[in-house]
Amino acid sequence: MGYRYGEYHDGPDPLAPPYDVRAALDEMGDAILSGSSPVHALRDLLKRGLPGAGDRRGLDDMLREVRRRRRELRESGRLDGTLEHARALLDKAIGQERAELFPDPSDAARMREAELDSVPEDAASAIQQLSSYEWRSAEARQTFQELRDLLRREVLDTRFKGLRDALAGRDPAMTERVRQMMADLNDMLDRDARGEHHQADFESFMAKHGDLFPDRPRTLDELVDLLARRAAATQRMLASLTPRQREELTELMAQTLEQAGLGEQMRRLGESLLSRRPDLAWDTPERLAGDQPLGLGDAVSAVEELADLSRLEAALRQDYPGARLDDIDEAAVRRALGRSAVDDLAALRRIERELEEQGYLLHRRGKLELTPKAVRRLGETALRRVFSSLDAGRRGDHDQHDAGAAGELTGSSRPWRFGDEQPIDVVRTLVNGIRNGGTHPGGVHAGGARAGGARAGGARAGGVRLAVDDFEVAETERRTAxxxxxxxxxxxxxxxxxxxxxxxxxxxxxxxxxxxxxxxxxxxxxxxxxxxxxxxxxxxxxxxxxxxxxxxxxxxxxxxxxxxxxxxxxxxxxxxxxxxxxxxxxxxxxxxxxxxxxxxxxxxxxxxxxxxxxxxxxxxxxxxxxxxxxxxxxxxxxxxxxxxxxxxxxxxxxxxxxxxxxxxxxxxx
The missing domain is CATH 3.40.50.410 (von Willebrand factor, type A domain)
Structure with missing residues (x-):
């Protein structure tokens, strides 16, 4: 059986050394010793990032990246690109029709020209009036159909991201399939509102319509979240237009949905999503200041991403009462900053959790406090800093790691007592274990390479079982205290x-x-x-x-x-x-x-x-x-x-x- 090795792409490096939580505590210690509380020192550490943890970004680094991305999106284009494109196609179709009518001297041609002259200026009314017009020019008819296909794709893409590509052709069956999907989705949401929904219903829905949802949600709640954020972004995009543009585009979208036979299903879906996610900023305007005109779907995507970034920025700031890293949406981090940022966030969450699990921080009466273990660590760190500044050449002033607490050995030994600093008398300890037969309850097995074997005089082939009472320490001369x-x-x-x-x-x-x-x-x-x-x-x-x-x-x-x-x-x-x-x-x-x-x-x-x-x-x-x-x-x-x-x-x-x-x-x- 062969094995193949390659670069690991998804997730943190599984072979990376574990993060040293003590380094994080030392970083916190500087702020704490300067007067900061443990909770503020921890927050400052998480904002700066973790030292010695593989260059993990902190919250401030992520925040700067989010703000940079927001600036880029705001300058990415204009929201009225679809209106501009629709007007251009409409003018092109009317021009092609006029070119076809101009050589014809008949009164019928003049009547058609008069009908074209009466077309309203706003695109929605013009398209509505021309929907029943009998085009004489084949090129004009094709251009007008191109306009209607464009609107159908763009309008549906505002609610279902990715449908624009699926509807690129003129297959009526595809439109009918979208209508059936929306009907099934609304029925599933109605059953869920009555408490009758089961996961099996959702899985059946996805088996039938899953290819229309490229994000592949795993539960109904995930699907609702995707669709609600998209619907809210559409409303925000409309709210960002001028009143005239908003009225014109709203009417244009409504016409398009009615002509596709999707108007009623879309209204049901919109009401259901609004009732489930009223917390989203549905009507808050979002200004874009770029020069490039954006299509309707792209404009909604930009507004949706800006809304995500705004929520993510607020969570990353952690400047509100009771802020916790768990408030940061991991999915939003992945969408905005990529998988590496998700790993960075996981590392930050891990260090906060491990500081508590390893006994350095303690939540007591709603406050975050240092434990005695943490205080000892800060003292050891402070002592190391002091020793590092002392002259290493002066005897006794440097950090001597092998220095013991006891004086010179006297040659005798005594039973070990809790807190003893003297060295263990190994020979006497092993002799005690053998004499006592190695039968102490709760003893430890010392030195054995084999777990079994015959016992001889308390000894085991390969080791001796020791108990606390067996240990003896070497006596030393008492130092002056x-x-x-x-x-x-x-x-x-x-x-x-x-x-x-x-x-x-x-x-x-x-x-x-x-x-x-x-x-x-x-x-x-x-x-x-x-x-x-x-x-x-x-x-x-x-x-x-x-x-x-x-x-x-x-x-x-x-x-x-x-x-x-x-x-x-x-x-x-x-x-x-x-x-x-x-x-x-x-x-x-x-x-x-x-x-x-x-x-x-x-x-x-x-x-x-x-x-x-x-x-x-x-x-x-x-x-x-x-x-x-x-x-x-x-x-x-x-x-x-x-x-x-x-x-x-x-x-x-x-x-x-x-x-x-x-x-x-x-x-x-």
Whole structure:
């Protein structure tokens, strides 16, 4: 049996690597850290497109393409092309008849000329009057018949796209077949309105008339949608003409349908479609400004496509309440932008879905929120960025992926406990599994290439079944643990100076660093404005600044002190990120007192907490984000009393300074 390989044409590449959802979260993280909500960050990502996903277009790229296509259609031609063509054929037929009558000196010829002189100016009335005229010129008769065939094809093409080609000949049987199709269609719609329609009825209809519908709808609803959009486009095309053109063309279409014996069936169909799809813009005018005259069917197709593009543009903008990617019509995307755009839209929908399914986003109380898993990912990303900016040549300052959390091995082992970072003692673990007979319920099969075999002393030929109780870890020397306090200014001035995003990213990076490289450390993030509060890791990313007055460093130091007191055996580390001197303190009744310029009481109480930190042997390092003279005087006083250091980094390098300083303190201990 042979196989043949070739280029894959339909759909996304089946061999393409799966999209890395973490890259999308990192892209969202930049906006979230800058103050955007998760839902707005996700929408911005979907509008820009997906990084590293095979150059997938975003909604904005699709929107630009839709608008370009709309401009092209508006400049494609004029809507009155059929009227112009009909008038030209009418004038040609009358001219040919006059040429035939001119040499004839009889009174009968003069009477015919007088009848031609009385033909009305508008094409509909003229064609109606000449329908009963006995043409003497064979060429004129043929031209007039060409005019009627043209109108029959164009008028039916306004309602049934593709019929123009099917009716290219003058076969009366084809017109009768169209009449029968419309009668069957109206009967099917009537049965559906009464609730008597079944899919088998539709399939029987398509087996009989399917070749008249090139789009090959699969259900009655799909067929109704196709015909309703076409009928609405016809009405919009008529509404776009001048009143005189609209009246003339409407009468011309009605005459054509009546002469073909289709008038009553078309009226029934139009009423049914309007009742089923009243949401379509049936009478909204659509202006076309091109120079090329369009036939009636082509004009309706242009208006229909413009209507599709208008709806698609509104859906792609996603600027209405409750907007979702599911609102975008995939069929409309395919018609307007092609199959590749459908794949791009599917990729956008997939990333939105996978962010939830993989546990990064959560819908809670009608809001989209980041999960703790997402916050950890943002912290890891922030930490990688910090490490990438550090000098790789300085020992300990670069990202060391193989660094463990434990110290030197002691040579002994102990049973594994949840949360242990120490390496597994493989030999002792396997020995435990063999001794226990490998009969633990819920155990795992380790190392076996064969699933079966005789058991000998608990061992299986090819592997050992292990349970959780069998695992042992190698004991290590205990490292010195640190109690870490990061105090972050939440005041509104941080947002005004553009330093708020950097402060959040720094907090996330420090949290990630301690969790991954120093798990024995106890870290606490404290935010302060008029009051101070402990910030949980899962709320850091979505945290916003406080639009209140006050920079209450006094309260923040009080909370930090309690954290250090709960870990008396840990090395104390206190880091302060602020852009202003303290302007508030906590009173005895627990309320915040604000005053600008800072009162002596605020400064004294804050410095008193600094002195307490000094007695706890905690060095306070301050990262100053503003070049303010009063702030510099204050932080210099903290350094003099405590012995800590003062840094003045730019917002872009804040994370680098904080992490580097923390690592320096840890190495020193």
């Amino acid at each position: 640190a109690a870490v306090c990061l105090l972050v200014d939440l005041s509104y001035s941080m947002a005004l100076r553009g330093t708020w995003s950097a402060a959040k990213e720094t907090a996330l990076a420090l949290q990630a660093l301690v969790a991954t490289k120093f798990p024995q450390d106890a870290v606490q993030i404290i935010g302060f404005s008029n009051y101070a509060r402990v910030l949980q890791p899962d709320e850091l990313a979505g945290l916003d600044w406080d639009m209140v007055q006050g920079t209450n460093l006094h309260h923040a130091l009080l909370i930090a002190g309690r954290h250090l007191d709960r870990h008396p055996d840990f090395e104390p580390v206190v880091l302060v990120v602020t852009d202003g001197e303290p302007t508030a303190h906590l009173m005895r009744n627990g309320e915040s007192a604000f005053e600008w310029p800072p009162s002596n009481e605020t400064l004294e109480l804050t410095l008193a907490e600094v002195d307490k930190m000094t007695r706890r042997r905690a060095t306070i390092n301050v990262f100053m984000l503003a070049a303010d003279d009063r702030l510099r005087v204050f932080v210099d006083e903290i350094a003099r009393r405590n012995g800590g250091r003062v840094f003045s980094p730019s917002a872009e390098r804040l994370g680098e300074y904080v992490v580097n300083d923390f690592l320096r303190l840890r190495r020193a201990r």
